[in-house]
Amino acid sequence: MAQIVMEGLGKIYDDGTRAVGDVNLEIGDGEFLVLVGPSGCGKSTVLRMIAGLEDITEGTMSIGDRVINDVAPKDRDIAMVFQNYALYPHMTVRDNMAFGLKLRKMKKEEIDRRVNEAAEILEITDFLERRPRALSGGQRQRVAMGRAIVREPAAYLMDEPLSNLDAKLRVQMRAELERLHTRLGTTTVYVTHDQVEAMTLGDRVAVLRAVSDNRPFNLQQVGPPAELYASPDNLFVAGFIGSPPMNLTYGHLESENGSVFAKLPNTRLKIDQAALDHHPGLESHTGQELVVGLRPSALEAAVVGGSDPERSMMATVDVTEMLGADTYIHFTVDRAPVVTPDIEELLADTGQSASSLGDTTNFIARVSPDVQVRHGDNVELVVDTSKLHFFDKTSGERIGAK
Amino acid sequence: MSLPNLLIHPGHPDFLDLPWDESVSDWEHDRIVEMPAGVHRHPVVFVAYDEGVYVVKELPHHFAQNEYSVLTELENRTYRSAPPVGLVHRGWVDDSEEHSAAVITQYVTHTFPYRRLIAGIGFGKRRARLLDSVAGLLVELHLAGCYWGDCSLSNLLYRYDGGAIEAVMIDAETSYLRETLSDGQRLEDLEVMKMNLAGEMADIAAEKGVGIDQADLRLGEDVEATYLALWEELNADLIITRDEGFRIRERIARLNDLGFSVDDVELDPTDEGNLVQMRVHVGNRKFNSDRLRQLTGLAAKENQARLLLGDLSYFLAKNGYASDAHRAVGVFAWLSGVYEPIVSQIRTVWPGDDPVQGYCDFLHHRMRLATERGFDVENDEALSSWMESGFPGFD
Ligand SMILES: Nc1ncnc2c1ncn2[C@@H]1O[C@H](COP(=O)(O)OP(=O)(O)O)[C@@H](O)[C@H]1O
Ligand SMILES: Nc1ncnc2c1ncn2[C@@H]1O[C@H](COP(=O)(O)OP(=O)(O)O)[C@@H](O)[C@H]1O
Ligand SMILES: [Mg+2]
Numbered sequence: 001m002a003q004i005v006m007e008g009l010g011k012i013y014d015d016g017t018r019a020v021g022d023v024n025l026e027i028g029d030g031e032f033l034v035l036v037g038p039s040g041c042g043k044s045t046v047l048r049m050i051a052g053l054e055d056i057t058e059g060t061m062s063i064g065d066r067v068i069n070d071v072a073p074k075d076r077d078i079a080m081v082f083q084n085y086a087l088y089p090h091m092t093v094r095d096n097m098a099f100g101l102k103l104r105k106m107k108k109e110e111i112d113r114r115v116n117e118a119a120e121i122l123e124i125t126d127f128l129e130r131r132p133r134a135l136s137g138g139q140r141q142r143v144a145m146g147r148a149i150v151r152e153p154a155a156y157l158m159d160e161p162l163s164n165l166d167a168k169l170r171v172q173m174r175a176e177l178e179r180l181h182t183r184l185g186t187t188t189v190y191v192t193h194d195q196v197e198a199m200t201l202g203d204r205v206a207v208l209r210a211v212s213d214n215r216p217f218n219l220q221q222v223g224p225p226a227e228l229y230a231s232p233d234n235l236f237v238a239g240f241i242g243s244p245p246m247n248l249t250y251g252h253l254e255s256e257n258g259s260v261f262a263k264l265p266n267t268r269l270k271i272d273q274a275a276l277d278h279h280p281g282l283e284s285h286t287g288q289e290l291v292v293g294l295r296p297s298a299l300e301a302a303v304v305g306g307s308d309p310e311r312s313m314m315a316t317v318d319v320t321e322m323l324g325a326d327t328y329i330h331f332t333v334d335r336a337p338v339v340t341p342d343i344e345e346l347l348a349d350t351g352q353s354a355s356s357l358g359d360t361t362n363f364i365a366r367v368s369p370d371v372q373v374r375h376g377d378n379v380e381l382v383v384d385t386s387k388l389h390f391f392d393k394t395s396g397e398r399i400g401a402k
Numbered sequence: 403m404s405l406p407n408l409l410i411h412p413g414h415p416d417f418l419d420l421p422w423d424e425s426v427s428d429w430e431h432d433r434i435v436e437m438p439a440g441v442h443r444h445p446v447v448f449v450a451y452d453e454g455v456y457v458v459k460e461l462p463h464h465f466a467q468n469e470y471s472v473l474t475e476l477e478n479r480t481y482r483s484a485p486p487v488g489l490v491h492r493g494w495v496d497d498s499e500e501h502s503a504a505v506i507t508q509y510v511t512h513t514f515p516y517r518r519l520i521a522g523i524g525f526g527k528r529r530a531r532l533l534d535s536v537a538g539l540l541v542e543l544h545l546a547g548c549y550w551g552d553c554s555l556s557n558l559l560y561r562y563d564g565g566a567i568e569a570v571m572i573d574a575e576t577s578y579l580r581e582t583l584s585d586g587q588r589l590e591d592l593e594v595m596k597m598n599l600a601g602e603m604a605d606i607a608a609e610k611g612v613g614i615d616q617a618d619l620r621l622g623e624d625v626e627a628t629y630l631a632l633w634e635e636l637n638a639d640l641i642i643t644r645d646e647g648f649r650i651r652e653r654i655a656r657l658n659d660l661g662f663s664v665d666d667v668e669l670d671p672t673d674e675g676n677l678v679q680m681r682v683h684v685g686n687r688k689f690n691s692d693r694l695r696q697l698t699g700l701a702a703k704e705n706q707a708r709l710l711l712g713d714l715s716y717f718l719a720k721n722g723y724a725s726d727a728h729r730a731v732g733v734f735a736w737l738s739g740v741y742e743p744i745v746s747q748i749r750t751v752w753p754g755d756d757p758v759q760g761y762c763d764f765l766h767h768r769m770r771l772a773t774e775r776g777f778d779v780e781n782d783e784a785l786s787s788w789m790e791s792g793f794p795g796f797d
C-alpha cells in the first residue's frame with residue numbers, strides 16, 4: 001500500500017496538445033480518490049500517467065516514496081482493474097486466479113494464501129474448485145477482479161469501469177466496489193465523468209477542468225464530497241457538482257440599518273449574522289453585481305400562513321416532478337441565465353450553448369413530498385440563507401473564504 | 403423487420419438479407435456456414451456470399467466502433483490484421499447491450515487457429531516459429547503506432563508463410579492508435595501478452611488433465627525476449643566512423659532480409675568529430691512481397707516472397723540473366739518456364755489450400771535433397787520426389 005503524490009504534473013502530447021498542467025495532488029495511503037470532470041478535462045491522461053502508459057512531460061509522480069517518472073508500468077506495483085477479463089474454461093476458479101502469480105514464480109504457499117484471502121473477500125470461496133462455466137455473470141466478474149486482488153498491488157486504477165454497463169448493473173457494481181474498498185483498504189484512483197458516481201464512491205473527489213491559455217492547470221478543487229457540495233470554490237465546481245444542479249442567478253448586496261440583504265430577481269433576502277460569518281469578507285462586495293447560488297435543497301415550501309418575506313421567494317409553479325422521497329418544483333426567475341466562461345464550459349459538455357437559453361432562468365426547489373402543488377400555482381419558498389453561495393461574476397471565484 | 407445502420411466498405415455485399423432484428427446467436431440462415439473458430443467471448447457467425455466468406459461478430463456498440471475504426475486505420479498501416487468490411491449498429495437496442503452492434507470482417511483465408519498449432523506432436527519445432535510470428539506481429543503493430551491491449555493466441559490467426567508462420571490480428575476491441583507509442587505502452591502491451599499466453603497455456607494443460615506446473619508458462623516470456631531483440635535490432639542507434647559506409651548498407655540488407663523496408667537512414671554528427679550516429683526508420687514488413695510483386699506481378703506473403711525471390715535469383719544466375727539488361731527476359735522465362743507450370747501441377751495434386759505455400763514447400767524439399775546429395779537437383783526430379791514423399795513441408 002502506498003500514497004501517490006503528483007507535483008507540478010503536466011502532459012503535453014506529441015502533437016502539442018496540452019492535456020494536463022500543474023497538478024499537485026496527494027492521494028493518501030488507502031484512500032479512494034475520484035478524478036471527475038467533463039469529457040476532455042484530462043482525467044484519463046492523469047490516470048494513464050500513474051499507470052505508466054503516457055510519458056510524464058512535466059513534474060514528478062511518486063508512488064510510496066519512489067519517483068516513478070521513468071519506471072516501467074509493470075514495476076510500478078499498480079493494477080488497472082477491469083481491463084480484460086477472459087476466464088479460461090478448463091481451469092478451476094482457483095487456477096484462473098493463481099496462474100498470474102505462478103508466472104511471477106511465487107511460492108505455492110504464498111499463492112494459496114493470497115487466493116484464499118481474495119476468494120474470502122469476494123465471497124467466492126465455495127466456487128474455488130469449480131470451472132467458470134458454473135458461475136453466474138456477476139461471480140465471473142468477481143473472479144476477474146480476484147486476479148487483480150491477488151497481486152496485492154500498492155494501488156488500483158480504474159478508468160470509467162462502469163460506463164459500459166446498464167443503469168441497474170452500474171448501481172450494483174458501484175456498491176460492490178465500495179464494499180471491496182472497505183475490505184481491502186488499498187489506495188484507489190477512479191476516473192469518471194459522472195459526478196453522482198464520484199460523490200457516492202470517493203473518500204475525496206478531485207474536480208478537473210480542461211486547461212486553457214489563461215488557466216494552465218486542471219485541478220479546480222479537491223475535498224470530501226460533502227465539502228465540494230457545501231463550499232464549491234468556484235462556479236465551475238458549483239455548477240458541476242450536485243444533481244439537480246445549483247440554481248444560479250445575478251444579484252447584489254444591499255446594506256440597510258446595519259443589516260445586509262441580497263437583492264435577487266424575485267426577492268430580497270436578509271442575510272443573517274451566521275451566514276455572514278460563513279463568508280468572511282462578503283460585506284466588502286456590497287453594491288457589486290455578483291452571482292448568487294442556491295441549491296434546490298436550500299428551498300422549502302412554506303407552510304400555509306405565510307412566513308417572513310425577508311426569508312422567502314414567491315414562485316409560480318411550472319412543473320412538479322414527484323420522485324417519491326422528494327418533489328422537485330420547477331419555476332423561473334425573471335432574469336437571463338448566468339453566463340460566465342465556467343458556465344459556458346459546462347453547457348458545452350452537455351451539448352448546449354448560452355445563446356439558446358432565453359431571457360428567464362430555470363430554478364428548481366427540492367421540497368417535501370407532502371407539498372401538493374400544480375402547474376400555475378403560486379407557492380412561497382423559504383430560503384435557508386445560511387446556504388447561499390456568492391461568486392465573482394467575472395472570475396467565477398467563490399467570495400468569502402470558507 | 404427493423405433495419406440497423408450499416409456502414410459498409412465498397413466492393414462488398416450490403417448484408418441486408420441477414421436477420422438483423424435477431425441476436426446473432428439465434429440466427430438461422432442459408433448464408434451461415436460452419437468454419438473453425440477459436441475461443442471467444444462474443445457470438446460469431448460466418449456467412450458466405452459470392453464475394454467471399456465474412457465474419458459477423460456481435461458486441462456492444464462502444465467496442466464495435468472501436469474495433470472497426472482501429473481495423474480500418476490499421477489497414478493503411480500494416481497488412482497483418484483482419485480486413486474490416488462493415489459496422490452494424492442496431493439503434494433500437496441499448497448501446498451497452500451485447501447485441502447492440504456488430505463488426506463484419508473478411509474471413510482470413512488459409513489460416514488455422516492456435517490449438518491446431520500447439521496441439522499434437524512436434525510443437526517443439528513450431529514453437530520457435532510461433533515466437534517469431536507473435537513477436538514479429540507485435541513489433542510491426544508497435545511500429546505502426548498500434549497498442550493492442552489484448553494480444554493472445556486466440557486473438558490471432560495463423561498461416562504458413564514459407565518456412566515461417568504468419569500471425570494475423572483479428573480482435574481489436576481494446577486497441578488504439580497513436581502517431582508513435584510510448585515505451586510504457588509497448589511494455590504494457592507485452593505484459594498483457596505474457597499474462598494472456600500464460601492463461602492460454604495453463605488452460606491447455608488443464609484441458610489435458612495436467613496441472614499448471616506442467617504448462618508452458620514461459621511462452622510469453624520467450625515471445626517477449628524475441629520481441630525485444632527484434633525491436634533493438636530495428637531501433638538501435640549505431641555509432642559508426644565516417645568511412646564505414648558499408649555498415650549502413652549492411653544494416654539495410656539485414657533489415658530487408660527480416661522483411662522490413664527502410665524508409666530512410668538518418669545520420670547525425672556526434673561530438674566526436676569522426677563518429678556518426680546512424681538511425682534507420684523502418685517501414686512496413688513487406689519488403690520482399692513488394693519486390694516480388696514489382697518484378698513478377700505475383701502476390702505472396704512476406705516469407706514466401708523471400709523464398710520465391712531466392713529461387714528467382716538462383717534461376718537468373720544459373721541461366722545467364724543476371725545483368726540488368728537481361729533481367730526482364732529472365733523473369734519472364736522463370737515465370738512461364740518454371741513457376742507457373744509447377745504451380746499448376748501443385749494445384750491439381752496438393753492437398754493444401756494455398757498453392758504459393760505448396761511451391762515454397764517444394765523449394766524446401768529441393769534444398770533438402772541438394773544438401774543430402776551435395777549437388778543441385780533438377781526441378782522435375784525434385785518435384786516428383788516431393789510428391790512421392792507425400793508433400794513434406796517445413797516441420
Ligand atoms: N493521444 C493524444 N494525443 C493528443 N491529444 C490527446 C491524446 N489523448 C488525449 N488528448 C487530448 O487531451 C485532453 C484530455 O484528454 P483525456 O485525458 O482523455 O480527457 P478525459 O479522460 O477527461 O476525457 C483532450 O483535449 C484530448 O483531446
Ligand atoms: N476475419 C476473420 N477470419 C477468420 N476467422 C475469424 C475472423 N474474425 C474472427 N474469427 C474467428 O472468430 C473467433 C472470435 O473472434 P474474436 O474477434 O477474437 O472474438 P472475441 O472478441 O469474442 O474474442 C476467432 O477466434 C476466429 O476463430
Ligand atoms: Mg477518458
Ligand SMILES: [Mg+2]
Pocket residue numbers: 441442443556557573
Ligand atoms: Mg478474441
